[in-house]
Amino acid sequence: MKRTVTSLALASLVVSTVAFAQPAANQKHAEWATKVRKANFTLLGHNMGPLGGMLKGKVPFNAEVVQEKATNINHLANMIADTSKVDTSKFNVETEALNGIWTEQDDYAEKIKALVMASERVSKIALTGSEAEVKKAMGQIGKACGSCHDSYKKD
Numbered sequence: 001m002k003r004t005v006t007s008l009a010l011a012s013l014v015v016s017t018v019a020f021a022q023p024a025a026n027q028k029h030a031e032w033a034t035k036v037r038k039a040n041f042t043l044l045g046h047n048m049g050p051l052g053g054m055l056k057g058k059v060p061f062n063a064e065v066v067q068e069k070a071t072n073i074n075h076l077a078n079m080i081a082d083t084s085k086v087d088t089s090k091f092n093v094e095t096e097a098l099n100g101i102w103t104e105q106d107d108y109a110e111k112i113k114a115l116v117m118a119s120e121r122v123s124k125i126a127l128t129g130s131e132a133e134v135k136k137a138m139g140q141i142g143k144a145c146g147s148c149h150d151s152y153k154k155d
């Protein structure tokens with residue numbers, strides 16, 4: 001009985017792994033996939049900029065801007081699984097991504113989820129919450145970015 005349970009668990013693990021990572025077919029495909037992956041993160045950085053400025057007190061707090069950027073971040077976060085799915089590790093591409101993206105997929109998915117949830121919360125409360133409350137939630141977005149970078153991005 002125990003044996004059956006173990007092999008079933010292994011089988012589902014293999015299935016979920018196959019569903020996410022897909023090895024790049026050739027150098028050209030790897031280069032394109034890297035470009036797409038980086039574009040997703042570049043846009044995350046672009047949308048996070050004003051929020052970071054507000055958190056540091058360099059830019060005045062503006063609830064409408066927070067709402068717009070957090071909503072964009074939420075959409076972009078929902079794209080990461082797709083834009084990271086091509087495994088480019090066997091090819092010579094210019095990237096800061098660590099191979100764990102494709103070998104630790106469950107954990108990578110958790111990090112994505114943390115950003116999806118943090119950005120969703122900010123986008124929901126931006127127009128109704130107090131500045132302190134919204135800023136606290138914005139801090140959680142920053143934490144979600146940092147936590148994934150700590151594990152999956154070269155310094």
Ligand code: HEC
Nearest residue numbers: 038041042044045048095096097111112115145148152153
């Ligand atoms: C689930 C993991 C993960 C999350 C969450 C994440 N990042 Fe990243 N980020 C990466 C990885 C991996 C790279 C390296 C991509 C590459 O070079 O192929 C990266 C690269 C970047 C880059 C450089 C892009 C480029 O053109 O080379 C920026 C800017 C960035 N992230 C900003 C952010 C911001 C801002 C957030 C949060 C709003 C965020 N990231 C959330 C994993 C993540």
